[in-house]
Amino acid sequence: MRMSNMFSRTLREAPQGAESKGYEYLLRAGYIKQLGAGIFSLLPLGFKSTKKIENIIREEMDRIGGQEILMPVVNPADLWKESGRYYSIDKELARFKDRVGRDMVLAMTHEEAVTDIARAEIDSYKRLPLFVYQIQTKFRDDPRPRAGLIRVREFTMKDAYSFDRDQEGLEKIYRDNYRAYFRIYDRCGLPSIAVSSDTGMMGGKVAHEYMYLSPIGEDTIIICPHCGYTANRQIAKIYKEYEKEEAKPIEKVETPHAKTIDDLASFLNIDAKKTCKAVFMVGSFINDKTGEEEDKLIAAFIRGDLEVEEAKLQHAAGANSLRPAHEEEIRECGMVPGFASAIGAKGNFITIVDESAAYSSNLVAGANEEGYHYINTNFKRDYDGIVADIASARDGHLCPHCHKPMEAKKGIEIGNIFQLGTKYSEAMNCTFQDETGAQKPVIMGCYGIGVGRLLACLAEEYNDEGGLKMPITVAPYDVHLVSLVKDTEVAEKIYESLLESGIDVLYDDRKESAGVKFADADLIGLPIRITLGNRSLKEGKVEVKLRSTGEITSYDIADLAKEIKEEISKEKAKILDNIVDKNL
RNA sequence: CGGGCAGUAGCGCAGGGGCUAGCGCGUCUGGUUCGGGACCAGAAGGUCGCGGGUUCAAUUCCCGCUUGCCCGACCA
Incomplete structure (x- = not known):
């Protein structure tokens, strides 16, 4: 991609209202553009990054047997009346009537839609288990969008749904998802922890949330540094000591x-x-x-x-x-x-x-x-x-397990998994016949990841004074080719050779000063920068700089494509080598 | 939904009852530069968010609406 032809431009100053670094850089680097409160467009850089994140999610969902589908954003309200959520969810659920006056909703999640499909597909225990997912737009009319992509009204979500005949089956797929989620965050380079969580409007009993710890987070997580107990404050337990004594007269x-x-x-x-x-x-x-x-x-x-x-x-x-x-x-x-x-x-x-x-x-x-x-x-x-137990866990309260002091931390929810049980299958009559001929409700689970929020967290985690420092697995391009030479012919040849070697490269071919090009490269934050300068070029060399560490290496032009491929593998290895299976 | 702040050029901002509404950055033209947001000269670009009121006169004052941001309520 030639920067002279790129759709978005960089901004020197932060647009009004960008209070977090990550959000500011996503705007300034031209990854995203705001359209309204909590409504954003993804520009080419942001879209490309998002696609990479989505593909990591796809690969991990496929690995655990997920089948990708795509359900509509617009749902007939009747389905939501069946589950009861048409009534129990307030204004967050956007409702409207179609031209003939039918009640419709903009789906904020897809339990209803997927259960409607499942009840037609599933008739026998022989059809189970099943596991589907989609990467699709959600609309939630949040009363208070904030912090850029952290809390928005329209967003892309990966939502997955499992169908099992019994609790054991649900627990297996739940464990598979638990592990897959960590792999997804690890592959994106985003530090994450899992915490026990409230089930909220989803219903069900067991649930975990994945958190990216950050001071700008809105959730409070209670962590026991001694035994590892972690929970969202909404459900975090504390060890309470009681002073029991003889009752005295009132x-x-x-x-x-x-x-x-x-x-x-x-x-x-x-x-x-x-x-x-x-x-x-x-x-x-x-x-x-x-x-x-x-x-x-x-x-x-x-x-x-x-x-x-x-x-x-x-x-x-x-x-x-x-x-x-x-x-x-x-x-x-x-x-x-x-x-x-x-x-x-x-x-x-x-x-x-x-x-x-x-x-x-x-x-x-x-x-x-x-x-x-x-x-x-x-x-x-x-x-x-x-x-x-209605007590709120605070910093310093005692752990329910080991009775030692716990800590409170701020976090951003980047995913959640729920054991739904039969809440939707019962309400919507999604049943199967077992070996004895009995009709039983299907046991369900659901699993969500906010894709845009993940990008926002990555921008939050990876930045410095100059701009973004995107991990190579999610960066829009692997390589930023910055040409400072007057003789464009050499630069063009190098660009072509990189492309031919299958390297994903952003080529700064603009007629700009070196300072502008470097500043933009830092801002956009691609992991590997190649600089073509007149001096080194005379010696047949080019300079390669890593955005993450600032490390600079000089390579012969003849070997450039090969060496860059090597650098790309090394950058990828830095991230992928850190993946450790985390089991529930 | 409550409280606060704001809406003036593409972006960031200043200004102010009357005259040609400014500044920085960006943009365009020409020239000089050419490894960290260069310099010189010139130029384009605004219904001052929308509607109403006060006034001889409103972008400026008043009211209503609207949009956005921040805090809170809320949030899978």
Whole structure:
């Protein structure tokens, strides 16, 4: 490819709003171009890089028996009504009517579509297992796109779906995917970790997320450096120690202005661990079959030294979504914000009590009266509710396995795998006949990777002051040929010879100064740069510089193609040699 | 959806109730340079986001809308 003919240009200055380095360079180097909030075009460089990533994904999916298909973005809404997600997913799912008034959706994932195909294809256990995947456009009307390709509304996703007759089969393909995902990230050169995760809107029980650790990440990951326990904060467990003692009689005390746990603890001169905190949310409960929606107050109680994790609370309550409760909604149930507990409360609300509060004795809790708290409150004796783990894991909390302090880190989710079970097969009647003639629901799994987000993470991981430093497995071209010579004939010949040797090369044949060409080469970040300069050319030599290390070597023109092929293999080996099978 | 900021040339920005709306970079022409974003001379390029209001006069002030960014709610 000749740069004189390239569709995109580089930008000297970062466009407004590019706050992360990776995003800034992708824009400035001309990989991507924004069209709207969370909507991007891939320009030739970005598209070429994306294709390389996609092909790595393809190869790894094929390796574990995946068959590639392609499903439509536009789905009839009826399928989504069958699964219930037409109702349970809010505005993130884009809906519209076609010309005759049929409800349609833009698929944000393809469980419904693939299950519709599968229920027609699968009739007998002899047809199982099956495993399909696609690399396709998704639209999710995210309320807050941000950080370039990190969080977008339209994006390319590899989504795969497995169909098995039993849990053992599902677990096998799940393990295959677990390993394949690491191979994909490793081959792209992207550092990644797997963490146990929430199942969110996908449903199902077991799930893992793959994370690229980065300060610009929006997810919080809890990691135990001692035993290796890792989980998304949304589900991360912590080891809680309880102070169990003889229950003392409950007593009301005056605590003026002590509305927060800090105030209360210092006023009574006690540890926050001896208090019970109340958190009020309103949960939305949606009937999957009818779409009917009901709001209900959720009163959550937790020991004063801990925080409530909303995702856990939402699960414990069985709600579709949560929002903070208004003061009136709390008062309607007989509780007083700032001085609240479940003691003496009444009305239609759900009480969720964290283990920390349920199993500790003699805690200070609100008296539901302005300016008063109870001391020595005890779960079961004084109030009741559903006991669950709703505590939010924080940096320094103890590991549930080895009881040593854990760390909190920020990460970007670059993939996820779910054991769906029968959520969709049951809802959509996707069954098979077993040896005994019984109809059973197919056991499903689903597996996703955001391709554009992967590119964004790579740009984040591989850059310096000059621009991108793309790993050779995902760089748009392997080689950047920079010609500084007046005599274009020599440069053209070298370009031709590289092409003939099958080398993927970007040729800077523009009439620009050396500085401009070098700056652009650094910005675009191809792994190997060949410089043709007048001086070295006279001696029959050219200079080869590696973007990753800055290492410079001089080669005879006669050997150039051969030597470059060698350099390419070495660059590839640097990445591929690091692949270690990681098993679940 | 709440809060904040912004929309002026391709990009980054300045300006300001009236006159020809500027600057840097980029672009075009000519010339000099030629291994790290060169220099000289000349030139092109703007419905100042859209609509309404105030005013003799609005790009500037006011209102509405819209688009984008940031924070939060949200997020497989």
